[in-house]
Amino acid sequence: MSTATHAHSQAASSAPRPVYGLIAEFENPGDLMHAAEKVRDAGFTWWDCCTPFPVHGLDKAMGVKRTILPVLVFFAGASGTAAAFALQTFTNSFSFSTWAVVKVTGYPYLISGKPMMSLPAFIPVMFELTILFSALSCVGLMFLFNGLPRLFHPLLQNNRFRRATNDRFFVVIEARDPKFLRGKTEAFLRTLGATAVEAVED
Amino acid sequence: MSHAPQADFSSKNTQLGPASFAARNAAVLGVIAILAGVYLGKSGAFNTDTRTFWKMYLVAFLFGLTICLGGLFFVIIQFLTRAGWSVAVRRPAEALASNLKWIWLLFMPILWMFFDGTAGMLFPWADLATMEANDPSMAHLVAKKAAYLNANFFIIRAVAYFAIWALLAWFFTSNSTKQDQDGAMHRTLSMQKWSGPAAILFALSISFAAVDWVMSLSPAWFSTMFGVYFFCGCVTGGYASLALITVRLKRHGLLQGIVSGEHLQDLGKLLFAFGMVFWAYIGFSQYMLIWYANLPEETGWFLTRQVGGWLPVTLILLFGHFVLPFVAMISRWPKRYGVSLAVGAAWMLCMHWIDVYWLVMPEIPNDIGTFATYDDLVATYGTQANGLDNPLNYILTVGVALLVFAGTAAYLRGRSLVPTRDPRLHESLSFENA
Numbered sequence: 001m002s003t004a005t006h007a008h009s010q011a012a013s014s015a016p017r018p019v020y021g022l023i024a025e026f027e028n029p030g031d032l033m034h035a036a037e038k039v040r041d042a043g044f045t046w047w048d049c050c051t052p053f054p055v056h057g058l059d060k061a062m063g064v065k066r067t068i069l070p071v072l073v074f075f076a077g078a079s080g081t082a083a084a085f086a087l088q089t090f091t092n093s094f095s096f097s098t099w100a101v102v103k104v105t106g107y108p109y110l111i112s113g114k115p116m117m118s119l120p121a122f123i124p125v126m127f128e129l130t131i132l133f134s135a136l137s138c139v140g141l142m143f144l145f146n147g148l149p150r151l152f153h154p155l156l157q158n159n160r161f162r163r164a165t166n167d168r169f170f171v172v173i174e175a176r177d178p179k180f181l182r183g184k185t186e187a188f189l190r191t192l193g194a195t196a197v198e199a200v201e202d
Numbered sequence: 203m204s205h206a207p208q209a210d211f212s213s214k215n216t217q218l219g220p221a222s223f224a225a226r227n228a229a230v231l232g233v234i235a236i237l238a239g240v241y242l243g244k245s246g247a248f249n250t251d252t253r254t255f256w257k258m259y260l261v262a263f264l265f266g267l268t269i270c271l272g273g274l275f276f277v278i279i280q281f282l283t284r285a286g287w288s289v290a291v292r293r294p295a296e297a298l299a300s301n302l303k304w305i306w307l308l309f310m311p312i313l314w315m316f317f318d319g320t321a322g323m324l325f326p327w328a329d330l331a332t333m334e335a336n337d338p339s340m341a342h343l344v345a346k347k348a349a350y351l352n353a354n355f356f357i358i359r360a361v362a363y364f365a366i367w368a369l370l371a372w373f374f375t376s377n378s379t380k381q382d383q384d385g386a387m388h389r390t391l392s393m394q395k396w397s398g399p400a401a402i403l404f405a406l407s408i409s410f411a412a413v414d415w416v417m418s419l420s421p422a423w424f425s426t427m428f429g430v431y432f433f434c435g436c437v438t439g440g441y442a443s444l445a446l447i448t449v450r451l452k453r454h455g456l457l458q459g460i461v462s463g464e465h466l467q468d469l470g471k472l473l474f475a476f477g478m479v480f481w482a483y484i485g486f487s488q489y490m491l492i493w494y495a496n497l498p499e500e501t502g503w504f505l506t507r508q509v510g511g512w513l514p515v516t517l518i519l520l521f522g523h524f525v526l527p528f529v530a531m532i533s534r535w536p537k538r539y540g541v542s543l544a545v546g547a548a549w550m551l552c553m554h555w556i557d558v559y560w561l562v563m564p565e566i567p568n569d570i571g572t573f574a575t576y577d578d579l580v581a582t583y584g585t586q587a588n589g590l591d592n593p594l595n596y597i598l599t600v601g602v603a604l605l606v607f608a609g610t611a612a613y614l615r616g617r618s619l620v621p622t623r624d625p626r627l628h629e630s631l632s633f634e635n636a
Contacts, residue, residue, distance in 0.1 A: 056634050074532070112496060120493050123486060 020154035020202040021046075021174040022185055023161055024194035029055045032169035035192040036061040039171055042188065046177035050155075050164040069145065073138045080133030084126040093117045158200045175202075209459045209631055216457065216618045221611065229608035235601030236262075239594055240311070248592050254563075255594065256312070256324040257419070261562045262598035263308050264415065265439070265555050266606045268432075270305055271408060272440010273298025274367065275433075277374045278404060281390075281397035286629030287468060290461050290620055294447040296378055297613040298440060301606050302371040306364035308602065313360060316353045327351040327421040337568045343499070344421045351418055359414055366407045370400050375613070378621050385623035408433055420566050423503045427488035434484055435561075438477035438523075439554040445469045445547040447610070449540040451619060460620055463538040464635050470537025470546065477550045478531065481557075482524040502570040509579055510586030512564050519560055523553040555599065563589060 026032040029051065036049055040063040049058055093116035095105040108116055143149065155161050155172065164170050171194070173185055182199070189197045209215075239262075242248070243255030250258070276295040280288045315321040322329020327344050328351075334341040344351070374393060381389045409429025417428050425431075448469060451457050492500045507516050527546060536542040573579040589595070621627060 070534075112494065114494075120486075120490050123490065 017201045019175045019182065020200045021172055021177075021180070022182075022189060023155070023158065023198050023200055024171045024173075024189040024192065025160060025163075025196045025198075026169040026171070026193070027195055029058075029169055031193055032171065033058060033061045035171050035189075035194065038192055039173065042179070044173055044177050044179055046174040046180075048172050050161070050170040050172060052165055052167060052169075055169075067145070069138065069141055072141055073134050076137035077130045077134035080129040080131070081126050083133070084129035085122060088122045088125055089117060154200055154202050158198065160196060160198055161200070172200075211460075211618075211620070211622050213618075215460070216620055216622065218451075218454075218456070218611070218615045218619065221615065225608075225611055228604045228611070232601045232604030232608060235597055235604060236308075239598040239601055242597070243594055248594055250592060250594055253323050254589065254592075256315075257562050258592070258595050258598055260312065260324065260415065260419075261555075261559050261595065262602040263312070264558050264562065265599055266301075266308065266602040267305055268436040268554070268558065269439040269443045269551075269606060270298050270301040270371075271367065271404075271436040272438070273444060274302060274371055274374070274440075275404060275437060276440060276444060277378075278370070278397050278400045281374070281393045282401055284394060284626075286626040287465065287633040289624045289627045289630035290457070291444065291448050291465050291469060292378070292621060292624075293614065293617070293619050294451070294610075295440070295444050296375045297447070297610040298443055298606075299371045300375045300613040301609040302364075302367040304609065305606075306368070308605070309360065309364070313357060316357055321353065325351075325356075325418055325421070327418060328353055328356075340422045340568065347421065351421060356414060359410060363407045363411045366403050370404065373400070378624075379617050381624060382618055382622055387625060390625055405429075405433070408436060416561050419562060420503060422499055423566065425488055425492065425500070425503075427484060427491075430484050431488060431561075434476060434481045435554060435557055438473070438481060438550055438557070441469065441473045441476060442547040442550040442554065445473055445543055446551070447614075449544040449547070451614075452540055457619055460631060462633075464633050465630075466540065466543050467534065467537045467635055470531060470543050473547060473550060474528075474531045474537070477554075478524055478528045482528075485524075498571040502566045505570055505579065506564045506566045506583075507560065509583050511588030511590075512560075512586065515556065515560050515588050515590070519553065519557060522549075523557060527553075559590070559595070 024035065026035060032049060032051065032055070036058060039047055040061065049055075049062060051058070091106040092108060093106060095103075095108075097103045097105065110116075111121070114121060160168075161170060171189065171192075173180060173189070175182075179185075186197050186199075240259070243250050243258065244252070246252075273295040276288075277292060277299055279285075280292060280295075312324065315324060316328065322332055326333050327347065330341055330345060330348075333344060373396065377389045377393050380386075409432070412429045412432030416432065417424065445466070448457075448461060448466065452461055489504060492504060506512060527549060530536060531546050536546060567583060570579070573582070624630075
């Protein structure tokens, strides 16, 4: 097993593996916050911060724009309302017997003498479908925007990075950033007071 | 990362200055307006008959009362949930609640009617003989409720409600005020401990008060949702007033660096959740059950509100209390800026008044259950006026509102505008919406 891995890595080493990016380790959220502000001001775009817990104000320090998720969820909810209304109207009171090739009828069912089209009776279902569509679209779009589910990430190969789930705070600058220059960016990260800077292979 | 805030707690930032002339005399003006309203109403000005006048008075009283109850509810809930964010905006809520110590005075004229025997004017169940003559079948129904709806029990209950509210208001306001001086932790702990029983007492007392003072105006009608509906009105009025006061104080140049957009956003969220969403939710729940069951003794209450002058009022509530403000306030920014939040809150306060008016004023006709179709009903009662053009409404309401304003301002002038030594004040200052 280990020999096989060794052989594989030796074979790969003939052509050096591309660098995914640089990680810089910080000891506390305060240092990370200041570093994030500097990285933001330096104009990097493909970069991120990794912390063991949510750090309030970090999004501002990173210059993260507000998500458009709420707007999309609003329209998903509105389409839920419309879908529920259409569904109930169709099943309760519509029939396409004249124009349809195959006769299509809903399921008109008289309940306590109410008209077939009774908006008050439809509202609970409209309400529920609004909630359902909003909730599903909210979770689904959140996964989509975040590129989830994702079973592998280059950062997970790095031993130092494991402490991002425990007691260390990281700034990660990816190699695909247009401003990324291996040596220059590494020196820049060191000036921010990082306790360690390492390159991560892709 | 929370930045440790260095807020300015000097009296320049946390103390209201001397009252202006208008503020000093708000209470006097309020009393004058109420007395003028009572005099005009009693003498039949603007073609107001006595029953309509007393109902108008009840609307004005309930408008003021619900705002103060909303303030009390806010304070209780903050201690019940051990909330940190709200400490910076708790004083104005306490100020609203503090009015509950004297607001029973405004109910005295209504209680007096039970002693001089004219209570049947306002509460039909108090005069069964007259009801028997007008509408025997209804009198038969209402007579069965006499174990609950009788003058003595009504008076006892009213005294109990006011005692509970005054006690709760006194407990929370006095402990919070004294903590400014001694900074004692045990005050917070004891307010937290008693907030649970306080919430239960609050819920029970306002539910029964809603039944007694509003639902029993149409004694044959009943709705098990009514207490919740009334509670929703309290919270709408209370939270809208709280937002207005907070924004006003900030515009006054006070509470700088203490109350931030984060706090305003949360007040806006609460107003949005309770005043718009929750109101529509329980309002519709109440309506749908009655609409679906279609029982004659229940539907009359809603049917009355769907014909004549009441139809537009119902629609104003549907769109003005729910649809429009829901769309206007759903985003983040209208809740975060003082001007937009204040406009929304003032709008909701107006809607709350209309809501109370809509609950109290309509008269269910005796023969409401005898019409074959809705059109027949419209043909007979389609010309019923809603009485919103009667200036007496506004004289009385402005009178009560001025008194509540004066009481609130006096409370705020008497102490710091923030609980300066509350153990959670620091948490509140560094609060940020995630």
